Amino acid sequence: MTRFFLALTVGVLTALPLAADTGKAVTEHILPRYADFAKQARALADVASKDCTVTEMLPAYTAAYDAWIAVSHIQFGPVESRGSAPALSYWPDPKNRTGKAIARLMAEDTSALTDPEEFKEVSIAAQGFPALERLLTEDHPDQDASCDLRRAIATFIGQTAGDLNGDWQSGYGAGFAQAEVPSYQTPEETRRALYTALSTSLAYLHDQRLGRPLGSFDKPYPTRAEARRSGRSLRHILLNLGALQDLTQVAFADVTTPALSSSFQEAIARAEALDDPSLAGVADPAKRFKIEVLQRAVRDVQELVAKQIAGALGIAAGFNALDGD
Structure with a gap:
């Protein structure tokens, strides 16, 4: 999984006004x-x-x-x-x-x-x-x-x-x-690690778990869906969204807005509404539309995370975190 996370350009721009609860x-x-x-x-x-x-x-x-x-x-x-x-x-x-x-x-x-x-x-x-x-x-x-x-x-x-x-x-x-381990020896570095875990996993969800099987309208790739053989493709998306929502609520409660919470709920609801365990519907125009809507809902979460959490923590994420459309 690590090899396919999109790189982030992360830097502390200002003194951190609010802290993630590490x-x-x-x-x-x-x-x-x-x-x-x-x-x-x-x-x-x-x-x-x-x-x-x-x-x-x-x-x-x-x-x-x-x-x-x-x-x-x-x-x-x-x-x-x-x-x-x-x-x-x-x-x-x-x-x-x-x-x-x-x-x-x-x-x-x-x-x-x-x-x-x-x-x-x-x-x-x-x-x-x-x-x-x-x-x-x-x-x-x-x-x-x-x-x-x-x-x-x-x-x-x-x-x-x-x-x-x-x-x-x-x-x-x-x-x-306590920020006392190799690679993470300041509070800023641990906050950055938590934020990066959140934002890169959202990028992976958007670009890989959804993007790979979606391909393009003319060339969908249903056989590229993760864990399709055991019908787990959609299950992974739901588990991933739930975990990231929980990380957001636990680590970034002080900076999480109602809009971001609603955005997560929208993405989860879109995923729960799909009756397509292996995402085979990417090759069916009617079902494909619902998967594309889910991908856009994930994109909305990405944008709010980058704008609200990174902004509140004084962290700047490079455009690659939101690239992939």
Whole structure:
């Protein structure tokens, strides 16, 4: 995910007149979400260790993937230093590296399928949720290898989530709240990190989760929708919007206006009104219009975030944060 966030040009223009509530953002938003991700990912690994059949794993996969999407907008801190985000969620994947990596692993009969430490060294395209999705939704002739790989991925996700949660809970969270961690050693830097997490995730939602499948009217790309194989494309949009709304309310309560709150609610309502789990409707003119309206609603949120929150915090975001139409 990190590779596809649009760059922001961020600079402090004035003394900050209002402060983001960094401590509250950590204790009420970040820590609970990483704890839930670790819990659900551990459950996924436990299920896979006992029964790696599709029927048994799907519910745990759904819960763990939900928990990851709900915290995946926090792209700073341990997830950045460990490089975990691309491994957990290798998407977009225009060159089908995930499919190729899966095929290669199963064909080679490698010990990486049964050795968790060795599995950490395989291609990141085969380590996370998109690879697991394929193994749970597509037929593979070698059932034993498929089972081993599903178990290996679930174990990797469980270990990774546990490591990230451990980092946040054991000291990084408190250090970040006090601006006493590497890269974030002033209150301005922690505020900037929270704002950037919000604005870049909105850009990712607009440009990637919605923009990639929408393509153009003449060339829509329904097969480019995230997690379409398991019908999760719209689910990710809703989870993402809900998480960003919560971050805004928790971290930026002092500068959040009724207009911004209403803008979030409008975008969420537009998404909830869609009956299109995999965004296949981008290829249908009637359904496409509703998805385009949702994308514009996300754009409205982006603009208000840039204008109201960045302005109140004395932060200037470069035009790239709103580019992409």
